[in-house]
Amino acid sequence: MSSNLAAYLAEHRRAVDEALERYLPPKDAPPAAIHEAMRYSVFAGGKRLRPILVIAGAEAVGGKMERVLPTACALELIHTYSLIHDDLPAMDDDDYRRGRLTNHKVFGEAIAILAGDALLTLAFGLLAEHASLDVVREVAAAAGTFGMIGGQVVDIQSEGKSVDAETLEYIHRHKTAALLCASLVSGAMLSGASAPALKAIREAGTHLGLAFQIVDDILDVEGSLEELGKTAGSDRRKKKVTYPGQFGLEASRLKAKSLIEDAKAALQPLGPPAEPIKALAEFIFQRRS
DSSP, X not given: OOHHHHHHHHHHHHHHHXXXXXXXXXXXXXXXXXXXXXXXXHTSOOOOHHHHHHHHHHHTTTOOHHHHHHHHHHHHHHHHHHHHHHTSTTTTOOSEETTEEOHHHHHOHHHHHHHHHHHHHHHHHHHHHHSOHHHHHHXXXXXXXXXXXXXXXXXXXXXXXXXXXXXXXXXXXXXXXXXXXXXXXXXXXXXXXXXXXXXXXXXXXXHHHHHHXXXXXXXXXXXXXXXXXXXXXXXXXXXXXXXXXXXXXXHHHHHHHHHHHHHHHHTGGGOGGGHHHHXXXXXXXXXXX
């Protein structure tokens, strides 16, 4: 990672964390159990990639971080809710996330479910107060049954089965790419992006999202608990449909790299303001967690 990108990530992560601290209820606010559980998962670490993409999407079309911070936080809250629910015994049944015990292991399944529900509700409250109706629609579509949830459903239904490449891409495009793309697009929309700029950013976001999931699948094969912060090899144990499982590791790496290059090419018309997104694309490809 270049020093410029490291500084960019650190600065934007700090701004996002400070904003999340303001928006989340204090952990001792009644009922304390739910607020403590919400904060446990939100402040468990993580790259803050989705909120940073919101900010980068804004900056690529001349927008300012301060204008889009509430929306950036909303995307992180939605992502965190999805992780809490993913880890539940009825879903992926994971014990660790980001190097610490999963929410349900600490607070119990009932509170974990409610913590996820509360984070999703808070996210849309932030969007309703600070974003435009178009952005609310964009995020709702990306998070709902035609986006992340729909992808999760097909992912679950495909476990242990032989599926074609089209179904595999459907899972990746909806389960992961939809929300990552919506992050970039939301920041651009709130910053008055032109139709051509918005089209370029949407195309780049889709490529980035697909690449992110392929890299995630590769890391599940090659990574460790220490690197990933969660148990490696879970995809194989759960008989998940993955790109490495279908095509092998080398083909998966080549596909991810090709998608990253496609994303950067899509951003070319935006010029230098889109350079941070291109750097984030390389970060997505090279990450080890």
